[in-house]
Amino acid sequence: MKKKYLLIILGLSFNCAFSQVGVNTPNPRGILHTDGQKDNPASGSSFTSAQQLNDVLITNTGRVGAGTHSPAVKTDARNSGNGAVGFGTSSLTATAADEGAVRYNTGMEYSNGNEWLPMLTAQPAVNKVIVIAAKTDNKVKLVSPSAAVTTGLQNRQSNYLVEWSKTFESNSGSTFNASTGVFTAPRNGVYVASFTTDLAPLAINYTADPLNPIQIEAIWQLYDNTAGVLAANIVNTVKCVNTMSSNSNGNIDAGSNCTASFYMTAGQRLMPYIWFNLNSLNTAGFSLNNTGGYNNLTIAEQ
Structure with missing residues (x-):
């Protein structure tokens, strides 16, 4: 023992x-x-x-x-x-491997928790969305995207820009509806959106009013991932404003541009429109300057 x-x-x-x-x-x-x-x-x-x-x-x-x-x-x-x-290949999904995992798959890749990204470029395996479009007519929807299409823009109204001509779109070609002017996010991510408009020469002669300044606004409006276009469906609004002189001796161009970055979840919708207060007319008869390529739209996924 x-x-x-x-x-x-x-x-x-x-x-x-x-x-x-x-x-x-x-x-x-x-x-x-x-x-x-x-x-x-x-x-x-x-x-x-x-x-x-x-x-x-x-x-x-x-x-x-x-x-x-x-x-x-x-x-x-x-x-x-x-x-x-040395790193080997892996059949795990990026979600299963979790954020920060590394693998070799015809090149080094890492997981951000949702998808495998190439190590050198830090880009998704799918092509990034890029949309380029131009507008060469005067068709808009007044006040609401659900309204009827009309020819001619109206003073002191929300003019939703429709009937674009799509000149380029990567990644399936279906994220931007050129007819309605609606861009739909295919997946969660950051999107940079920019558009430029220019009204045909017009007289700016609206009486100066501090509560109703003479201006033109280029506006991006972000909607949720439903089909609704009511105020309750608006997620975010970005306005870019150009102010004008109180009166003009002759007809002049009035234009604006708006560039903004949006974090969009899959299915959310982005749409451009302009609002202006330039003279005393309230008819839906104003026109865009359709010569010279002034009215353009670009949306790029980051």
């Missing part, structure tokens, strides 16, 4: 004395230290770069060093020799 107790005590003493484990070395420098070539010194703390090159160790802070005894990060393979790190 005394011999059994003695063996237990000796075993415990051995574990306490050798809390660091060395493989091929009696001089471990971490909790677990493997000396691949068995070329480390038997004692001391001085190791050459060549001796460290074939070592792998785990420190008491949970860091892993491959080819170095002083890992600066969780996994550190930097050394003066072959410090390459």
Whole structure:
């Protein structure tokens, strides 16, 4: 019985004395230290770069060093020799792999938690959406996108711009409806939208009123992902305003531009319109300057 107790005590003493484990070395420098070539010194703390090159160790802070005894990060393979790190392919989805995972798939990719992105370009595997369109007529919908199409813009009214001519669209060609002027986000992301308008020359002669300044506004309006176009469906509105002189001696152009960035969730809708207060007329008879390419729209996914 005394011999059994003695063996237990000796075993415990051995574990306490050798809390660091060395493989091929009696001089471990971490909790677990493997000396691949068995070329480390038997004692001391001085190791050459060549001796460290074939070592792998785990420190008491949970860091892993491959080819170095002083890992600066969780996994550190930097050394003066072959410090390459290899990654294999993975069939896991980006969601399952979770944010921050890395894989090789005909190029290095990382997961942002939703999709695998190429490491070098940080772009999604799908093509980014780019829309370019021009407007060469005077068709609008007054006040609401649900209203009937009319020919001619109206003073002091919300003129939704419809009937665009799409000149380019990447990624399926269906995110922008040129007829309705509605852009629908295909997925969550940031979209930069810009459009420019120019009214045909007109006389600006509305009496100055501080509550109704003489101006023209280019406006982007963001709707939710339903089919509704009521005020309750509006998510965000961005207005870009150009003010005008109180009166003009002759007809002049009045134009505006609006560029804005929107975070859109899949299915949300973006639409451009203009509002102006330039003279005393309230007829739906104002025209855009349809020559010279003044009326253009661009939407680009970031």
